[in-house]
Every structure is written in structure tokens, then in C-alpha cells.
Amino acid sequence: EIVLTQSPGTLSLSPGERATLSCRPSQSVSSNYLAWYQQKPGQAPRLLIYGASSRATGIPDRFSGSGSGTDFTLTVSRLEPEDFAVYYCQQYGISPYTFGQGTKLEIK
Amino acid sequence: QVQLQESGPGLVKPSETLSLTCTVSGGSISGYYWSWIRQPPGKGLEWIGYIYYGGSTNYNPSLKSRVTISVDTSKNQFSLKLNSVTAADTAVYYCARDQKGSTCYDFWGQGTLVTVSS
Numbered sequence: 278e279i280v281l282t283q284s285p286g287t288l289s290l291s292p293g294e295r296a297t298l299s300c301r302p303s304q305s306v307s308s309n310y311l312a313w314y315q316q317k318p319g320q321a322p323r324l325l326i327y328g329a330s331s332r333a334t335g336i337p338d339r340f341s342g343s344g345s346g347t348d349f350t351l352t353v354s355r356l357e358p359e360d361f362a363v364y365y366c367q368q369y370g371i372s373p374y375t376f377g378q379g380t381k382l383e384i385k
Numbered sequence: 386q387v388q389l390q391e392s393g394p395g396l397v398k399p400s401e402t403l404s405l406t407c408t409v410s411g412g413s414i415s416g417y418y419w420s421w422i423r424q425p426p427g428k429g430l431e432w433i434g435y436i437y438y439g440g441s442t443n444y445n446p447s448l449k450s451r452v453t454i455s456v457d458t459s460k461n462q463f464s465l466k467l468n469s470v471t472a473a474d475t476a477v478y479y480c481a482r483d484q485k486g487s488t489c490y491d492f493w494g495q496g497t498l499v500t501v502s503s
Contacts, residue, residue, distance in 0.1 A: 278446075310487065310488075310489075312487075312489035312490075314490075320495075321479055321481075321493035321494065321495055321496050322430065322479075322490070322493060323493075324484070324489060324490060324491050327484060327487060327489045328487070333484075333491060334491070365429065365430055367430075367489060369487060369488035369489050372443055373432055373445040373446060373447070374432045374488055375432065376429055376430040376431070376432070377429070378429045379429055
């Protein structure tokens with residue numbers, strides 16, 4: 278199965294700053310079948326990005342995804358207070374579909 | 386707006402069968418794939434498997450020998466059965482809809498905590 282390694286484990290930033298989160302699959306993800314989710318405590322994950330770079334419905338344009346193959350990035354251009362949460366990447370190119378271990382974005 | 390709601394026992398004894406149902410409202414179950422995903426307390430997400438509304442399934446090999454996912458289109462529901470459970474199966478179980486044309490999840494249930502304990 279494809280293992281997704283996310284870094285950093287925790288990212289401490291202030292509102293207004295730029296966040297850059299990394300996701301590295303253990304093998305190339307076909308057709309950029311890579312998604313990003315945001316999860317807040319006690320809530321289900323929310324789809325942010327699919328196809329590596331397409332924003333899901335209703336997602337603000339401060340969220341952007343990029344990358345291909347074995348190197349993907351989620352960028353939050355200017356952090357809002359509600360953006361502090363845990364972020365997961367997921368590959369859905371090869372079954373079993375797998376998630377990264379998560380990056381916690383915390384307020385500095 | 387599509388809504389999903391998990392239901393089922395919150396406590397299951399070791400070696401018994403975990404059974405959950407996901408009820409879909411605000412839209413039809415037809416035309417989509419539907420998945421189960423779980424999250425042990427304080428840990429990450431694990432895909433369990435999916436079912437197409439027509440009945441075809443795909444399971445995570447790590448759970449395949451113990452998992453059955455079924456669908457009832459007349460009730461707009463799909464279900465999960467996981468047998469021979471152990472404490473390692475304690476988790477929040479989510480049902481989710483696969484986004485059209487891909488296997489990422491655009492609608493999720495709120496999740497239900499299932500604890501395996503005697």
C-alpha cells in the first residue's frame with residue numbers, strides 16, 4: 278500500500294501568516310489522485326482539495342494545492358483563526374486508499 | 386444538501402460483530418460510491434471499504450476477512466459489519482460519500498464512537 282508521510286507533524290504559526298504543509302507518498306500517485314482534508318476537534322474531516330489542486334465546493338481561495346508524483350503541498354496563503362486544525366492528505370489512486378498521519382496547525 | 390447519519394451500538398464485546406448503518410438524506414444513494422472510514426481515538430484515518438449503489442464492493446485488505454458492506458437502496462441506507470472485533474477496533478466510525486468520479490469524500494456523517502470492551 279502507498280504510505281503518505283506528512284510534514285511537519287506540528288506547525289505553529291500566527292493568524293495572517295502563510296502555512297505550507299507537505300505530503301510525500303511512498304510511490305507515485307497516479308493522475309494526481311491526491312486530496313486534502315481539514316479536521317477540527319469532534320468533527321468529521323472536510324474535503325478541501327481534490328485532484329491535487331482543485332478546490333472543493335465552498336472552500337476559500339486562500340487554500341491551494343500543488344504538486345505531482347511523490348511531492349504534494351497544501352498552502353494556506355493567509356491564516357484565519359478558523360484554519361487552525363489538523364490536516365490530512367489522502368491518495369485515492371491505488372487501493373487501499375490511504376491517509377497521511379496528519380499535520381496539526383496550531384496558533385503560535 | 387446531502388446528509389449522512391451513522392447509527393448503531395456504541396459498545397460491542399470482544400469477539401462479537403460491530404454493526405452500523407448509514408442513512409442518507411437530502412439526496413439519492415443511487416449513482417454514487419459510499420464508504421466507511423474509521424479513526425481510533427487520537428489517531429489518523431483508515432479507509433475500511435466502499436460499496437457502489439449497485440452492490441459492488443472494495444475492502445481494505447487489512448480488514449477484508451472481517452468486513453461486509455451492504456446497501457439497501459429502498460431505504461437509502463448502507464451498512465457495515467465487522468466481525469471478531471478486538472480493542473484495536475475501538476474508533477470513531479464515519480460513513481461518507483465518494484465524490485463523483487473519484488474516491489475522495491465530499492460528504493461525511495458526524496461519526497459514531499464504537500468501543501470494544503467487555
